[in-house]
Amino acid sequence: MRVAGIMSGTSIDGIDVAVVDIRGKTGGVRIRPIAFHSVPYPKAVREAILAVSNAMTHTATISRLNFLLGELYAGAVLETCRVRNIPLNSISLLGMHGQTIFHEGAPVEYLGHRVASTLQIGEAAVVAERTGLWTISNFRERDMAAGGKGAPLVPYVDYLLFRNRRCGRVALNIGGIANITVIPAAAQPHDLIAFDTGPGNMVIDALVAHMTRGRQRFDRNGRIARKGKVHTRLLDSMLRDPYFAFDPPKTAGREQFGREFSNGLIATGLPIEDLIATASELTARSIAQALLATVEKEDCIREVIASGGGVHNLQVMRRLRELLPDLSVKTSEEYGIHPDAKEAIAFAVLAYEFIQGHPGDLPSATGARHPVLLGKSSPVC
Numbered sequence: 001m002r003v004a005g006i007m008s009g010t011s012i013d014g015i016d017v018a019v020v021d022i023r024g025k026t027g028g029v030r031i032r033p034i035a036f037h038s039v040p041y042p043k044a045v046r047e048a049i050l051a052v053s054n055a056m057t058h059t060a061t062i063s064r065l066n067f068l069l070g071e072l073y074a075g076a077v078l079e080t081c082r083v084r085n086i087p088l089n090s091i092s093l094l095g096m097h098g099q100t101i102f103h104e105g106a107p108v109e110y111l112g113h114r115v116a117s118t119l120q121i122g123e124a125a126v127v128a129e130r131t132g133l134w135t136i137s138n139f140r141e142r143d144m145a146a147g148g149k150g151a152p153l154v155p156y157v158d159y160l161l162f163r164n165r166r167c168g169r170v171a172l173n174i175g176g177i178a179n180i181t182v183i184p185a186a187a188q189p190h191d192l193i194a195f196d197t198g199p200g201n202m203v204i205d206a207l208v209a210h211m212t213r214g215r216q217r218f219d220r221n222g223r224i225a226r227k228g229k230v231h232t233r234l235l236d237s238m239l240r241d242p243y244f245a246f247d248p249p250k251t252a253g254r255e256q257f258g259r260e261f262s263n264g265l266i267a268t269g270l271p272i273e274d275l276i277a278t279a280s281e282l283t284a285r286s287i288a289q290a291l292l293a294t295v296e297k298e299d300c301i302r303e304v305i306a307s308g309g310g311v312h313n314l315q316v317m318r319r320l321r322e323l324l325p326d327l328s329v330k331t332s333e334e335y336g337i338h339p340d341a342k343e344a345i346a347f348a349v350l351a352y353e354f355i356q357g358h359p360g361d362l363p364s365a366t367g368a369r370h371p372v373l374l375g376k377s378s379p380v381c
């Protein structure tokens, strides 16, 4: 079955669309990537999403943006088919993550109740209507209803893509936030350990946007970080952030490493190139520390398979290789998966699992009380 997946992550950089062919039954599915295409968010849309992420806002804005993003997602799928020469009618199913504008995985006291919640926008009904494709969306809610943190959801797909009988592997994704999935040799799904390690590109991006007054959104190839000086005292104090000491399962987002965090760095008054170097080092160090602490408990972990836009930051990748000298750190490209496409592929696979009636989440990763069927269906007739 040909399935498309749409991902738009916490970096709010754009809409990633992957098309894959999936065969086989649950647990043993074969995934063959067919195409990948990415459509950047228009600047005004990006700013509107940022303005409603963790912010006081008007419900009208959220409602309008929900429908507008549905249009943009549908447009991105149609554009992918056009530029990659894929007939739309060869696709049978669509999985879309949506755009997270709020995520609180652990319950908080609210109006006399304990409430955990999450909100991804991008109206699936609009996507189904415009593309004519059966669309599965809203993957996180059911896991949270079952007591999970609603994240991470990609580990199950990491397992399908990268498991190996003899060699233990770690799938690392460096998006706005970084996360790892530890896949021991000959693992079963319940053997996986997966969690967000902390910031990926989010803090670096915010500092670069500040430095260039919005003209640049990220540190292309890590060039600025390379020139800046790491401020050791600031780095050490950031590494003392309680998030890094929490035991998994744990998830992070703009709530922890968003505007407030980067504004705190800017307020130190240190030269901005040095702050970018220090934030890049924070990304590499927090990933390496979390990875080493987890891998220590597992035998035979030898390979790290990196994906996400952060693999293009050569400074972060260089430091990761230096900090993990006993592991082979490669990008997912070398395993046949375009690094920018992995998460979009994951939501195509999770949509496939949904229609097979198979739970796509791993309670060991999310903390859910039991495995649940992830997604809500917008069929076409």
Ligand SMILES: Nc1ncnc2c1ncn2[C@@H]1O[C@H](COP(=O)(O)OP(=O)(O)O)[C@@H](O)[C@H]1O
Pocket: 008, 009, 010, 011, 012, 013, 014, 174, 175, 176, 177, 201, 202, 205, 217, 218, 219, 220, 221, 222, 307, 308, 309, 310, 312, 313, 314, 340, 343
């Ligand atoms: N050439 C590059 N050099 C450095 N960083 C890059 C490059 N290309 C992309 N990135 C980083 O990757 C991010 C997007 O990664 P992505 O995997 O899409 O994250 P998310 O899932 O959070 O949207 C950008 O915001 C940027 O920080």
Ligand SMILES: [Mg+2]
Pocket: 007, 008, 009, 010, 011, 012, 013, 014, 015, 016
């Ligand atoms: Mg992205």
